[in-house]
Amino acid sequence: MLIVRAGKRTDIDALIKLAAEAGTGFTSLALPPEALEEKLIKSEKAFGLPGAEQTEDVYQLMLEDTETGQIVGCSAVKAMIGVSKPYWDFKIITLAQHSTEADRRFDMDALLLVNDFAGATEVGTLFVSEAGRGSGAGRLVAQSRYLLIAAGRARFGEKVVAELRGVVEEDGSSPFFDHVSRPFFRMDFDEADALSAATDNQFILDLGPQHLLYVDLLPEAARNVIGKTHRDGGGARKLLEWEGFHYDRYIDIFDGGPLVSAWTENIRTLSESRTVTVRSATTMGGVPGIVSTDRFEDFRTCQAHAVMDGDVIGLSHDVMEALNLTDGDRARFWRKQG
Structure with a gap:
């Protein structure tokens, strides 16, 4: 993993x-x-x-x-x-060059x-x-x-x-x-x-x-x-x-x-992720995504399949162990779309 x-x-x-x-x-x-x-x-x-x-x-x-x-x-x-x-x-900026007398109008890019x-x-x-x-x-x-x-x-x-x-x-x-x-x-x-x-x-x-x-x-x-x-x-x-x-x-x-x-x-x-409560799940499968501990001092993430039940997600024992999570801990889950 x-x-x-x-x-x-x-x-x-x-x-x-x-x-x-x-x-x-x-x-x-x-x-x-x-x-x-x-x-x-x-x-x-x-x-x-x-x-x-x-x-x-x-x-x-x-x-x-x-x-x-x-x-x-x-x-x-x-x-x-x-x-x-x-x-x-x-920064690439565009300068407008124009002369009525010369009948010329064009833009020039310059680096600043x-x-x-x-x-x-x-x-x-x-x-x-x-x-x-x-x-x-x-x-x-x-x-x-x-x-x-x-x-x-x-x-x-x-x-x-x-x-x-x-x-x-x-x-x-x-x-x-x-x-x-x-x-x-x-x-x-x-x-x-x-x-x-x-x-x-x-x-x-x-x-x-x-x-x-x-x-x-x-x-x-x-x-x-x-x-x-x-x-x-x-x-x-x-x-x-x-x-x-x-x-x-x-x-x-x-x-x-x-x-x-x-x-x-x-x-x-960031905008699609949400905080959840985690629990151990014995059921295989679930929706794919990424789980993070949401604990800054012990930040960890991994790919996982989660069994969804409202704001509670079930994770395999291997994922729980890899992320140092126990039943009832708060985490963050980004669900893969499509």
């Missing part, structure tokens, strides 16, 4: 392995081992704190195969972005460096290893993030954003970075990516473009990848769009990948 649970310091070896498999351009995992361990330590502490308000904590989630004990995936939720550390993106999502929550770090793919693992670890937000609603913002990895070539190069960002930062893509993950991003303000960048003046190789998703990110984008996220012409400043956003209350998994 696959479960998603709160990350712990003891997951460090598994997280290092996942980071290595994720490869170039996966900014949130592009960290040295000591920094990854620090993320787990801070996350474990944050899960245990009483949550009455939004903070800048990052909650790390791990996808575990309960039969083998192997960690086969991860994801994370940053409760608040863009406040103490700016969250830089390029912005920090428009201060105070929002970010979901990211979604990665499932080759060993864990299949049987809905990616969907489970993705949807678990929104059930986490539901379990501690006061800890998170009114809007949720997600950055999708942009186009990166087989050799690790980024067409957008090479033609747009490199002239400003004078460093390799990997160095800029790692620096962004590990610092407060002051270097972006110091070195980044201070004026508009006209898209029509960029090389074709850069224009062609603006707002495009990495070849391995198509599934993640579809999941986000299914949840109600939309692309509003914000892109990553390094690889040109799209940023998508949604109002928190409109996110499908």
Whole structure:
């Protein structure tokens, strides 16, 4: 059985392995081992704190195969972005060009460096290893993030954003970075990516473009990848769009990948889920869905079939045990439609 649970310091070896498999351009995992361990330590502490308000904590989630004990995936939720550390993106704006004398009227797109999502929550770090793919693992670890937000609603913002990895070539190069960002930062893509993950991003303000960048003046190789998703990110984008996220012409400043956003209350998994009371059920079958503990300090989720009886659902012994639930406990259930 696959479960998603709160990350712990003891997951460090598994997280290092996942980071290595994720490869170039996966900014949130592009960290040295000591920094990854620090993320787990801070996350474990944050899960245990009483949550009455939004903070800048990052909650790390791990996808575990309960039969083998192997960690086969991860994801994370940053409760608040863009406040103490700016969250830089390029916003694509349209400028209207018009001249009566020349009899010309056309629009031109331009890139503007912005920090428009201060105070929002970010979901990211979604990665499932080759060993864990299949049987809905990616969907489970993705949807678990929104059930986490539901379990501690006061800890998170009114809007949720997600950055999708942009186009990166087989050799690790980024067409957008090479033609747009490199002239400003004078460093390799990997160095800029790692620096962004590990610092407060002051270097972006110091070195980044201070004026508009006209898209029509960029090389074709850069224009062609603006707002495009990495070849391995198509599934993640579809999941986000299914949840109600939309692309509003914000892109990553390094690889040109799209940023998508949604109002928190409109996110499908969150809005369709409901709190229930659980009990052990011996009857096989039931309706499919995802069950979460709805306890923030001991957050766990897994796929399950539930026997519905109003606000009470029956779950198999294996599911109850995997989620540390007992008869009469409150939980949250998202019912799969169709």
